[in-house]
Structures are given as C-alpha cells and as structure tokens.
Amino acid sequence: MAAASSKFPRFKSGIPGYDELIGGGFHKGTVNTITGSSGTGKTVFASQFIQYGIKNGERGMIITPSESSEYLKREMMASFGWDFSAMEDSRMLSIVDVTDPVLRLQKSIDVDPVDFLINFRKLVERKLEEIKPQRLFIDDLTAFFMAVEAPFKIRSLTDDLFGIIRSSGVTALVTIGTAFGTNQFLEYGADSATILSRERIGNNLIRSIYIMKMRGSRIANTIRVLDVSDDGISVSALSPYP
Numbered sequence: 001m002a003a004a005s006s007k008f009p010r011f012k013s014g015i016p017g018y019d020e021l022i023g024g025g026f027h028k029g030t031v032n033t034i035t036g037s038s039g040t041g042k043t044v045f046a047s048q049f050i051q052y053g054i055k056n057g058e059r060g061m062i063i064t065p066s067e068s069s070e071y072l073k074r075e076m077m078a079s080f081g082w083d084f085s086a087m088e089d090s091r092m093l094s095i096v097d098v099t100d101p102v103l104r105l106q107k108s109i110d111v112d113p114v115d116f117l118i119n120f121r122k123l124v125e126r127k128l129e130e131i132k133p134q135r136l137f138i139d140d141l142t143a144f145f146m147a148v149e150a151p152f153k154i155r156s157l158t159d160d161l162f163g164i165i166r167s168s169g170v171t172a173l174v175t176i177g178t179a180f181g182t183n184q185f186l187e188y189g190a191d192s193a194t195i196l197s198r199e200r201i202g203n204n205l206i207r208s209i210y211i212m213k214m215r216g217s218r219i220a221n222t223i224r225v226l227d228v229s230d231d232g233i234s235v236s237a238l239s240p241y242p
Contacts, residue, residue: 008216011135011171014052015045017224017235018209023217027191029169030215031162035176035183036196041207041226041233042175044079045196046137047072048232049173051082053135054092061133061170062095065120065141069097080232094131096123113148114157117141121161128168136165136172142183151185158189191215196226201240208240 010025087093192214
C-alpha cells in the first residue's frame with residue numbers, strides 16, 4: 001500500500017469526510033469535475049480545496065471566466081473567513097478573472113465559441129507555465145461549451161483543455177453546472193466526477209453528494225449528506241434518505 005501511495009501520490013481535498021469516499025484524495029495531476037445545479041455547493045467545495053492547499057504550503061490558482069474575482073473573495077470571506085485577498089498578497093494564490101483581456105473579449109463582442117475556447121486553453125496553458133500552481137480551480141465553463149453545436153468538437157475541445165492541465169502536473173477541480181446540458185461531455189473527459197445535488201425530503205431541503213467515477217480508485221457507492229457550516233463544507237456519514 002505504501003509503495004502504491006508513493007507511486008501514485010494523492011492530494012487531500014480539504015473536505016472532511018470526502019477523501020474516505022475516493023480512497024484518500026485526488027490523484028496528483030488529474031482533472032476532477034464537481035457537477036451540480038445552482039446552490040448545491042460547487043464553488044464552496046472547490047474554494048475549500050484551494051484554501052486547504054494554501055494553508056498547507058501548496059500554491060493555488062483560480063480561474064473565473066464569467067465573473068469578477070471580487071464577488072468570490074467577498075463571498076468566501078463573509079461566509080467562512082477565508083481571506084483570498086491576503087493569499088494573493090502573499091503570492092500563494094493567483095486569480096484570473098473576467099478582467100483578463102482574453103476573457104473580457106467574450107463579454108464585449110460576439111466571439112465564435114470555438115475560437116474563445118481555443119484562446120481560453122492557450123490562456124490556461126500560459127498561466128500554468130507562469131505561476132506553476134499545485135492546485136487549480138476553474139469555475140463553470142458549461143455556458144461556453146453549450147454554444148458549440150457539434151458534439152465531436154465539444155469532445156475535442158474538452159480533451160485539449162484537460163490534456164494541457166494534466167501535462168502541467170497540477171491537480172484541478174472544474175465546477176460544472178447542469179442548466180445547459182453539456183456537463184456529460186466534461187464529466188466523460190475528466191479523471192473523476194463528483195455530483196452534488198439539493199432536493200426536498202419532507203419539509204427539508206438537503207444537499208447531497210456522491211462519486212460518479214474516479215479512475216484508478218475504488219469509490220464508495222453511497223449517497224451522503226453534504227453539510228455547509230461556518231467552517232466550510234463537509235461530508236456526513238449519513239444518507240439523505242430515510
């Protein structure tokens with residue numbers, strides 16, 4: 001077991017209760033998707049993964065192609081006390097947001113979605129080479145993939161982006177929304193896929209989590225309650241179902 005662990009090192013997620021579901025953490029140098037509808041905890045999950053790594057001396061990078069980083073910083077500070085601005089000042093965290101020229105372009109003019117995604121891949125490649133983070137969080141890209149009509153082109157663009165990330169050696173989380181129906185393409189190309197949901201059970205709204213797949217790992221075939229508290233997100237030992 002020790003030899004296998006050394007040969008295939010893992011990055012702990014920083015999410016209490018999650019790593020036991022996936023055999024000890026994310027494999028180093030992999031792309032891992034976190035899928036869910038709005039309000040299920042995707043952004044908190046991925047932000048906690050970055051925050052935990054920085055706390056343990058691992059440089060992080062966040063890419064938010066659809067919104068300003070100020071919103072994310074304010075939300076994480078107000079909700080959990082995670083000071084991403086201070087982490088930036090210490091150079092342990094780099095955030096690339098919609099103010100970057102490549103990303104701002106798609107907000108200002110009508111850019112072909114394939115061209116945008118090709119340029120986005122080049123941006124990610126350049127930033128990974130410059131910053132050399134150990135942990136990466138890319139916010140939701142499904143809206144951009146939705147605009148690509150040909151399924152084979154979506155698959156090709158996904159493979160290109162994920163290949164660049166893997167070749168850098170960074171361990172990445174990519175959050176995916178479900179509103180546009182393109183999540184299956186991204187999940188298929190990823191090394192692991194975690195599904196978050198929020199549903200009504202009786203008179204309660206309950207968040208839940210399960211692992212759909214993880215290459216090279218045994219996974220727990222159970223659905224667990226996902227708790228959000230002042231300390232962040234955690235996976236309960238409980239099932240959401242009676």
